[in-house]
Amino acid sequence: MLNFSSVLTLLVLFFVSPNVSAIDKVFPGNAKDVDIIIKSSISDDEDTICKSLVQTQGYACEEHKVTAKDGYILSVQRIPVGRSGKTASKPPVLLQHGLLVDAAAWLLNTPDESLGFILADNGFDVWLANTRGTKYSRGHTSLSSNDSAYWEWSWDELVQYDLSALVQYVQYKTGQKLHYVGHSLGTLIALAAFSEQGKLINMFKSAALLSPIAHLNQIPSQLTKEAAQLHIAERVIYRQLHQFNSFLWFDKQELYSLGYRQFPPGWDVLGPILEKICNEPGTNCSELMTALTGPNCCINSSRAGELLKHEPQPTATKNIIHLSQSKLIRTGTIAMYDYGSEDENKEHYGQSDPPAYNMKNIPKELPLFLGYGGQDMLADANDVKALLNDLKDHDNGELVEVYSEEYAHADFVLGVNASKVVYDPMISFFDIHSS
Ligand SMILES: *[C@@H]1O[C@H](CO)[C@@H](O)[C@H](O)[C@H]1NC(C)=O
Numbered sequence: 001m002l003n004f005s006s007v008l009t010l011l012v013l014f015f016v017s018p019n020v021s022a023i024d025k026v027f028p029g030n031a032k033d034v035d036i037i038i039k040s041s042i043s044d045d046e047d048t049i050c051k052s053l054v055q056t057q058g059y060a061c062e063e064h065k066v067t068a069k070d071g072y073i074l075s076v077q078r079i080p081v082g083r084s085g086k087t088a089s090k091p092p093v094l095l096q097h098g099l100l101v102d103a104a105a106w107l108l109n110t111p112d113e114s115l116g117f118i119l120a121d122n123g124f125d126v127w128l129a130n131t132r133g134t135k136y137s138r139g140h141t142s143l144s145s146n147d148s149a150y151w152e153w154s155w156d157e158l159v160q161y162d163l164s165a166l167v168q169y170v171q172y173k174t175g176q177k178l179h180y181v182g183h184s185l186g187t188l189i190a191l192a193a194f195s196e197q198g199k200l201i202n203m204f205k206s207a208a209l210l211s212p213i214a215h216l217n218q219i220p221s222q223l224t225k226e227a228a229q230l231h232i233a234e235r236v237i238y239r240q241l242h243q244f245n246s247f248l249w250f251d252k253q254e255l256y257s258l259g260y261r262q263f264p265p266g267w268d269v270l271g272p273i274l275e276k277i278c279n280e281p282g283t284n285c286s287e288l289m290t291a292l293t294g295p296n297c298c299i300n301s302s303r304a305g306e307l308l309k310h311e312p313q314p315t316a317t318k319n320i321i322h323l324s325q326s327k328l329i330r331t332g333t334i335a336m337y338d339y340g341s342e343d344e345n346k347e348h349y350g351q352s353d354p355p356a357y358n359m360k361n362i363p364k365e366l367p368l369f370l371g372y373g374g375q376d377m378l379a380d381a382n383d384v385k386a387l388l389n390d391l392k393d394h395d396n397g398e399l400v401e402v403y404s405e406e407y408a409h410a411d412f413v414l415g416v417n418a419s420k421v422v423y424d425p426m427i428s429f430f431d432i433h434s435s
């Protein structure tokens, strides 16, 4: 079997090979190492997020394709004007969703409740990211999503390739530094990138981190406990979907070695089944969501059907393995993917332990907004405190916290009053840091 670094090498070879000639190459700024190739043609009959969720609400919307350095072709939506029709006068904002969802999550509530629309109506130039592997970001310059090699990535690659390509693309298209909004995994990849203090950091005006995930000490016990409390029907779906207690935390390495690269395995079959099961009388998918994210206070349950049309979305098994690796979970150390043996780690990293991302290295002057909730089981308040402790020397006034006792994980994106609870203070924060 090919190991990971040789797959990457292959991808790089494909990337520079002439068989990508159908795609325009664009050299952002003076970047010599091209990070971005842009595919501009989108046919009229293609099913897109712009068409199904944005234009239907009366907003202008552009579909963009950004190709990351390792060949993954990502869909990006841009909402350049709000309902007033006035062109955005404020800087671009890049919205990065979390694990198992895509950009649709920012658009599923009404325009007055959904962050994607609220930012556009407030004069921001809105850009919506879709992580590799999700429905609209399945393209690759050489691989098919049916190839197991397509799923050979974890959040290290989201830091190194996806985020880097997206940020450079938005800056290239707008000529401006951007604000960033991340939810859940979208916060971890940003924090990891900031901690590396690379050239990317100068492209951000500020970052808002909702349900921030960095240290993950508290999750597993919580999820296991909740899973046990589910009713039989939900438990069946739960186990098939995520199996957090046996699958996510113990057996996933085995699944991986058995060749299941996409998580959850067999997703293409499961998605529609899930939608059916959740509509059956006697099952309660809101309990399932509670088991996964905590007791969300403020989600309008009559919109569950709409949610299930778009989410959940698959990710790579390797990404899930990385998130559940013992170092991250037990000691709170945030490190790159652990290949499980000193030899393999040496082969990939030149050292026997995977390199750590040190949150204390995040530049003290980078404006940060942290929104977190008392009921969140994924971004547990104690874990967020550990992150805040890492950031305790942050420049005065450049670190803003918004805490809501009632909010759980999904409320930050889908809560019907998230506008009052988090988005209004976040927009004020952006306005202060927009000059
Ligand atoms: C993946 O395989 C399925 C079933 O064989 C096929 O229907 C689908 O078109 C393939 N997808 C891609 C992207 O090649």
Ligand SMILES: *[C@@H]1O[C@H](CO)[C@@H](O)[C@H](O)[C@H]1NC(C)=O
Binding pocket: 284, 286, 287
């Ligand atoms: C689902 O469960 C939640 C929480 O236990 C409850 O509030 C809600 O009424 C239930 N919905 C249905 C349709 O049974």
Ligand SMILES: *[C@@H]1O[C@H](CO)[C@@H](O)[C@H](O)[C@H]1NC(C)=O
Binding pocket: 300, 301, 302, 303, 416
């Ligand atoms: C929930 O959504 C439904 C359908 O969109 C809407 O009719 C209802 O007023 C909403 N309820 C709340 C409390 O927002």
Ligand SMILES: *[C@@H]1O[C@H](CO)[C@@H](O)[C@H](O)[C@H]1NC(C)=O
Binding pocket: 297, 298, 406, 417, 420, 421
């Ligand atoms: C948001 O809704 C929750 C649940 O209805 C409520 O407890 C909370 O006070 C609301 N917050 C605001 C700021 O409106």
